[in-house]
Amino acid sequence: MKMLPPIRIIKHSKSKLILLRGFFIAYGIFILCVNFSQTCNFFIPRVHQKTPQEPGIEFADLKPILKGVAKVGYLTDKDMSAQKNDGVFLSAQSMLAPTVLDLENAHHRLVLLDCNNLENAMSLMQDHALAFLYVNPYNKILAENKP
């Protein structure tokens, strides 16, 4: 069989097909190996990690108290911007759903306070004339708006 010069080998469709297939099979296998090793590197160190806590667990004990309550106020001294909030408000909303948490609104019968410390929480309660009802081990306070 006559040997074709290299440039004509590449132009020949069958050779092109073989080259193409060969290249992509080799590259694909390489990627599969890389993916597999990256996946192992990601997951293996995490094998013994603790199961994360359910978001909003700090408010879990309030769930039975707020059962059937449509809306409660939610006061906080924390940064509530989209970029800098710590997610506690959203986790509270997730845990206490279907009760609606009305942020920065104390004009509900019940109001939830989530502050950096108890002093700030007490200060907020005084400002809004709220009566203390309950505090849980995570310092989340449930207060009442007296008529």
Add this chain to the structure above:
Amino acid sequence: MRFLFPFLASFFSGYLLIDLICRKDKKMDFFLHCFLAAGLGLGFSGIIIFLLFFFTGKADARAAIYVNLIFLFLLLLFDRKNIGQSVNSLTERTAGWPQPEIWFLSIILLMWGVYKMALWQKPYGGWDGWALYNMKARFLFWGGPAWKNIFQLHWHTQPDYPLLLSLINTWGWIGEGTDAFHVPAFTAAFFMVICCGLLFSGIKRYFNTGLAVFSALLLLTVPSYLIHGASQYADIVLAYYLLASLITLVITVREERKDFALLSGLFMGFMTFTKNEGILMLLLLVFLTTGYLFRKVEMKEEPHTLGRGAPFLKKEEMPKTRSKIILFLFCGTSLGLLSTGILKLLLAPPHHGAFGITLEMLSGFLNFNKLETILKSFISGFRHGGHIWVFILALLIAGYREIFHKETKILTIFLGLYFLSIVAVYLTTANYDLQWRLAQSINRILFYLLPSALFLAFYVYGKEEERLKKDE
């Protein structure tokens, strides 16, 4: 494990629906049928539940079960003549498959493995998973008459976001009887696996099984696919419905199929009810498909004609088949659009940040620095995805002659226009810090585009191989 019953019921609904719609196609590949049915059924169940809650005014789990069962029963009734033929033709439809029962078992085991991985890695999902989608599902599951309070939540919870994922999770919780955290994890795993399966089936319809298996394996082993998929975001649902829309669209245009046009429309409609981006995707796809069908070219396979510069058809010149295809496509989109329309126009508040853009601000949006930041973020995002995007690019370069050839041009132009639209959205960011927004969203955008990009890349490569074989 009672949550599996709603998923099974939805699967059978989807299977019968496709059987009914595509009853003339006795030889549809069984796995394509199943992977399309899995998502179609869940989409229908979600929308049925939403419409039920909306029209009755309360979230009633029992009514949701009854309506879904009635829907399944009606499908059984209408499809009773086809079911026998469909079952009898299973042998024919799995012809060429070495021991299809092993494939089926492998898929089940795979789904179980991915589910366990998702549960172990992120049992409660990522931020948006627990804070948005699963939280809203709780309103739907427990809310009763007050389920509409979803739309009165603080804007941090994005009350304008579509609800399909939350409704699917609610459907799973209805079967389980409680808002168990493992149900959304299963939903995420389910969509991850059927997305891979759909990619496989879509490639296999036109090319060899080896290429199809390779494409699905590649997708399933991408670390960012596993990590983002397990986050329980709506992104994996959108990824599936986008891929389903594109695959059914390719079949529609390539084979001149009205039935697949209807299916494609249905999947496009579901996209709009999954994420806000789905609305843009539907508009682009419908516009491009209609434009393509209006051009004066033959849709049947021709030897390597590019069809460039073809004039547009006038209405009276339009072949009946193409008119019907467009009509069926529009009809298919109506279900999803109806639900999205009800949500956006009657229930949800406007998107926070969508308005408040003034003419004065517009001039500030179009600056080179912002564009540079956005493009750099995209490049960083591609790098984060690893070699997969380089591989996709390599496949597209190898098949460069096919990128704009016939039906492939719809997919290529769609992805290009979508990318430009996303850049435009970022350029007009008004109420958020751009860097923060990019950091939160780039990887997710690339994640839900990945299966479709892989489909395009392998489709182009497959066509190039066929072209080379014909040239021999």
